[in-house]
Structure formats: C-alpha cells, structure tokens
Amino acid sequence: MSRFDPIDGADYGACDDCGITLPTEQAAKDHRAATMSPGKSSHRTRASNPTRVDRIQSHVDGVVEDAISEALDDLRNEVGRANVTWDEIHEALKWHSEFADEWEKQS
Structure with missing residues (x-):
C-alpha cells in the first residue's frame, strides 16, 4: 500500500x-x-x-507551489540586492506563466 x-x-x-x-x-x-x-x-x-487521484494531485500541487515560492524568493532577493529590477525579472518570466502570474501578484 x-x-x-x-x-x-x-x-x-x-x-x-x-x-x-x-x-x-x-x-x-x-x-x-x-x-x-x-x-x-x-x-x-x-x-x-x-481518492488516490486526489492524494496525488494534492502532493503534486504542493511540490509545484513550493518550487514557485522558492524561485520567487530567490528572484526577490536579486531585486533586493539591486542586481536586477522587478521589470527585468517580469520580462524574463514571459515563458514561465505560472511564475510570471505569481510575480505579477507581488507588484
């Protein structure tokens, strides 16, 4: 099991x-x-x-949400260190829609 x-x-x-x-x-x-x-x-x-399907979905959702959160923390730190601007990060995220959507929510 x-x-x-x-x-x-x-x-x-x-x-x-x-x-x-x-x-x-x-x-x-x-x-x-x-x-x-x-x-x-x-x-x-x-x-x-x-159900098994719901348990797997919940696990995958959590892993993806954690990955997005960790990545955005790293990107915020780069902005905080003045290595890049918020707009530069936003532009670079154009091919990563889930990350870009979360990034936009922070503005």
Whole structure:
C-alpha cells in the first residue's frame, strides 16, 4: 500500500453542514447536488479519506507551489540586492506563466 492509496474500508468523508457520513466521493457529489438550492450554495463536504487521484494531485500541487515560492524568493532577493529590477525579472518570466502570474501578484 502506497501513501497515496485511500484507507480500505474507511469512509470518503463527511458533510460539514449536517454531519452525515459520505462513504464515497460520488456520495459526496450527490449530497452536494441534492442540497443545492436557488440562491444558496450546497452543503460543504470534507474528504478525510480522499481518492488516490486526489492524494496525488494534492502532493503534486504542493511540490509545484513550493518550487514557485522558492524561485520567487530567490528572484526577490536579486531585486533586493539591486542586481536586477522587478521589470527585468517580469520580462524574463514571459515563458514561465505560472511564475510570471505569481510575480505579477507581488507588484
């Protein structure tokens, strides 16, 4: 068993609003759909035993976010040392859209 595998026999999650147990991801989707009403949001569900796909996605997202954060810290340090300008970094990031988007948010 891999750390990305869900726990066998454990429920997928629960509803944060009404507290019911949700045995599968589909049950969570169905519950959200059933509690949707005009002008209101559906009940919020929480996955305490996410699927393998969700666990892998979460891990990859974290690794990528950490890499972006570390890279931007390095670039900010170069600007702070007056080795480059913010605009020069911005221009150099034109082929790295995820990094450029985060860089722009800092302006």
